[in-house]
Amino acid sequence: MRFLELKKNLKKDFSGFKKVKIALLGDSATQHLTQAIRGYGYEAGFDLEIFEADYDQIDRQILYSFSELYQSRPEYVILFQSVQKLKKKFYNTDISQRNLFAQDEAKRFGGLLAELNKNIQGVKIILANFMELNDSVFGQYANKTNMSFLYQIRHLNCELMELALKTKNLSICDIASLTSAFGQAAAIDNRNHIYADMAFSLDFLPYIAKGTIDIVQAVSGASRKCLILDLDNTLWGGIIGDDGVENIQVGDLEQGKAFTELQYWARELERRGIMLAICSKNDGDIAKIPFEKHPDMVLTLDDIAIFVANWDSKVDNIKKIKSFLNISYDSIVFIDDNPYERGVVRHHLPEITVPDLPEDPADYLPFLCGLNLFETTAYTLDDRKRTAYFQQELKREITQSAYTDEREFLKSLGMTCEIDPFSTFNIPRATQLLQRSNQFNLRTIRYTEEDLQHFSTSDVHLSWTFSVHDQFGSYGLISVVIGRIDGEELFIDTWVMSCRVLKRGVENLALNEIVNGAQRRGARRVRGEYTSTPKNGLVKDHYRNLDFTDAGYGQWTLDVASYKPREHFISTTKIGDA
């Protein structure tokens, strides 16, 4: 998007968009940047209320606890320091201290973050790193001495990564890589830098805006989870049904290289936890031959969560894939070389992201990388196992079809469940589940890791995490419940569950645990609340189905004394009590 298009968005209708409060602090003139960010928010469905601090007030706003920054009560704070100001500071640093410049700056940032965290509970911080500008004082020798500015910027950027590793609520807006992809010369408008103190050119601002919004989107739980790939001329060159396995192009020769590179990328995504699905108009058996027989294929059938190759419409097939993987359309990216198929899918399923793949396969991968489709806020070991879950799931479905009786099927699964309260081991994954779950989520409160840590030590909170296993494999940590004791009542503050274990009896097991906990803490009543969102219709009748009494206004209650434990076929192991 161009800056002017973003600016035009400012006059559009934002009603119905998700409101988000942001504070932007910079040490250069940031007014245009503010326009770009709010304008880009429109593209992503956000109504961003941006408090823009006065010029060059980063320290004052953060260190003074009654500042306008804190009065604006932001959910996000964006810190945007320019490389030009950094350079000035570096030049004014005593020569003897310059080798420590990056470390000192990182420490300064660490202090600012601590101050922000102290003053705004649950704040999310987006910190811009620095363009790696060579000031040509040392030439390329800058790489060989820690006295050079370039050396210290790069070191600082690494230090900021370290800081981000340690600070859960800190995300980095990667100006360094954005400027290097865009071109440093074009990213700065010398005249506007000198006369208007603008750190970046108007042309470059949309890229910073996108980088920022990508983070806001991921933090607010909207991330993409699945990549659906076409086969012929998308994953390999040629048409398997016509050309045969020996003639399709994949591997190190000519065009094949482009497809191989795309496959490597897809495989890396799969390892990061993005599910891969195949959707191809092909004969099912023939479509699988390259995966089984071609020596140069990078992707194997094990990398694919679901493989759909037939002659039905792609729209129908994508619907099938979507319901099998139990994800929402807006978390799907569909890649197909055929503009017609893309058009049809885009028309019928507008929430899916359908990139307009360039004509030349050589451009496929660079183009897709440039879109930054898979921003995320967390990465856990569980992510890597996601494809395996669905392959096991397919086996379960096959088993299920052999049983006519639901209970017999559940018994045959041999499910076990480990139930633990929040601990340092499960808090990262539990947080991720709270961030990501949209459907089976009763109140959709996106707690952070810090919040969960707080609950784990709080006297009035109870917490449960459920990790389920069956004969086909492990589902991992798939449900989280947070209860709050309020006198004689236990209020179910949060109840989320992965749709992977729908209809497996985990809700029943969980409710038994909740009532147990209530009893243990002397509560007579359990209260649940359903807060409707566009995505959680699945659990609209959750409490009704569990025999709670409708108390109106989305409130549901359950009497502890008369509760009869609900039936399930899951054996449990417990590490500690909630």
Place this chain on the structure above:
Amino acid sequence: MAEILETLNRIFQDVVDDKNIILKRETTAQDVDEWDSLNHITFIVAIEKHFKAKFTTAEIRSWKNVGDMCDSIARLA
């Protein structure tokens, strides 16, 4: 020259997203509400983009009204 003025007018309307603004040769920034310092910068970058040109700071500073801008652009050709 009228053509240049017309183009400038169109670019300005685009920048402030208002189709009703009419620039004349004698118009100055003071005459137009939306013509603040922010939009001034946006406007100049948009003009440069359109005419694929770059003005020097001295030139930009010498502009007293829209007419001066038109004359600068005419000299580019």
